Amino acid sequence: MAAGWFSVLKYVPWTEVIHNAPKVADGARKLWDVISGKAAPQENPFPDIEPAVSSEPQTLATLEARIIRLEKVTSDMHRQILASSELIKALADQNTQLVRRIETNRVRVVWLSATLAVVAIVALLGLILVFWWHGS
Template sequence: MTAMAMPWLTLLKAVPWTEVMARAPDIADGAKRLWQRAAGSKGGAAGAEAASPPAEPVPPTADEATRLRSELDQLRRQTGELQAEMRASSELIQALADQQARLIAQVESHRAHVGRLTWAVAALAVLAAVGWARLLA
């Protein structure tokens, strides 16, 4: 192995894989719920109302009304963009959670395979030792 791979190997050995694997379904379920909640949200939350409304509302002038409409349109655009980003982020989180679950399943499969290979190598080592002993005797 290269010197650069050793820290990764040490890091991977330090990960409590049984705990990670045990929590993977919860992570995937949480990501699914988040994605469904984000996909299901239709609109925004109502803005906070002023603490004390004015006693007599003053109608805005034409310039103020135009400015307010412009600001409102801009806020609606920004809200739509933020909702799209939130949906995209939720989809990414869902994809990452699914990928993590598949990765953990593969790691567990590889771990079991390495265990079988270890036993096979140990058996071959015993057979080789017996063979060498017979050759030397």
């Protein structure tokens, strides 16, 4: 199972992911700022428009019920958008942290590889010197 993940992760363009991570985080922050800065929908978004007068009270009651239901749906959608944008912002921040940790680990692996190469060369030279001194 892990081998399948490794083969998939091998084809991820990590340099592009690392390069674009700050842009993703900035975009999520901008989205959050735009969405959270907007106020909730107004009670009456069109105050200048007069409602049509009907002689039937039942029609008015039906229309009022529909308007109340639509305002509730609009308010619920606004809350969902806020929650979604907050989630996107949190995911972008986590992505940025993940990319930083991956970059830190990559640098550590490079340093450890270089150190291992130096140690291997020193060990090989030591082994050659030991055989050379014992062989002469």
